[in-house]
Amino acid sequence: MDVGLARFSELFGSFPTPIAIVTATDGKGEPYGFTSNAVCAVSAAASMLLVSVGKESRTLPAILSSQAFAVNFLSSSGREASQVFASKATDKFAHVEWRPSAISEGAPLLFDVALGLAECRVENAIEVSDHWLVIGRVEGAAIFPREPLLYRRGDYGVWSPLNEFSTL
Numbered sequence: 446m447d448v449g450l451a452r453f454s455e456l457f458g459s460f461p462t463p464i465a466i467v468t469a470t471d472g473k474g475e476p477y478g479f480t481s482n483a484v485c486a487v488s489a490a491a492s493m494l495l496v497s498v499g500k501e502s503r504t505l506p507a508i509l510s511s512q513a514f515a516v517n518f519l520s521s522s523g524r525e526a527s528q529v530f531a532s533k534a535t536d537k538f539a540h541v542e543w544r545p546s547a548i549s550e551g552a553p554l555l556f557d558v559a560l561g562l563a564e565c566r567v568e569n570a571i572e573v574s575d576h577w578l579v580i581g582r583v584e585g586a587a588i589f590p591r592e593p594l595l596y597r598r599g600d601y602g603v604w605s606p607l608n609e610f611s612t613l
Contacts, residue, residue, distance in 0.1 A: 461595040461602060463560075464523070466530045467496050468553040469507035469514040470545070476538050476553045477504040480531035482596050484516055492583040493568060497576045508579060509570060515552035516563040516581075520591035521603045523558035527594065548585040560594070562587045 448456075468478035483497035496516060498505045508514045519527055526541050543553035548564040556562075565581030595602045 458598050461597040464519045464527050464594045464596050464601075465496075466517040466519065466523075466526060466555060467498070467504060467508075467514055468517060468543075468555070469504055469511055469549075470551040470553070471507040472510055474551060475507075476543070476551075477507040478530050478537055478553060479504050480527045484518075487580055493580055494563060494565065494583060495578055495580050498579055500572075500575050500577065505577060508567065509577075511550040511552070512567040513546075513548075513550035513552055514565050514567070514579070514581060515546050515549045515554055516565065517553075517555040517559045518561040518563070519558055519594040520560040520589065521594050522591070523555070523560075523594050524601050526555065526558045527596075527601075546585070556587075556589075559587075560589055560591050 462482040465481050465484045466478050467481050468476060470476050479502055481496060485495050487493040487495050498508065529540065530537050538553065541555055542557050543555050545551040546554050546564045554562055563583045564585035565583055567579060568582045569580040571578045592603045595604065
């Protein structure tokens with residue numbers, strides 16, 4: 446039985462997800478990127494993650510041609526960047542500082558707004574409906590002592606722990 450787009454969206458919009466900006470460069474070194482909340486760990490033993498990329502994404506050809514990408518998990522200061530990279534703007538990198546990854550074929554790393562970075566090489570790509578599931582081997586990573594940006598029901602929020610614990 447088909448659940449339908451509205452119910453499916455309602456289901457997955459009901460719980461908070463981390464926000465990331467996935468980036469890559471094409472063969473000419475041009476940067477590309479998009480906002481995603483569809484990133485997940487695949488295997489800690491093999492250091493792999495998965496990102497879902499829409500077939501119409503302008504970043505997809507750069508990922509597939511370079512066979513590399515970066516995942517910039519956003520901190521609470523990354524809300525504006527999230528909105529820009531979710532748009533159809535032509536120069537998404539105009540208002541954000543970035544440095545090219547030495548590991549991921551120059552994929553932009555957004556140090557100023559990131560909670561964490563994963564520099565990946567494409568391990569596999571699987572076509573599923575209107576998306577590609579790109580599995581990346583994480584070959585470089587960084588974590589910064591910041592609060593994560595979360596997204597739920599069309600709005601942003603930050604982590605609010607119920608218990609005290611040590612921070613990074």
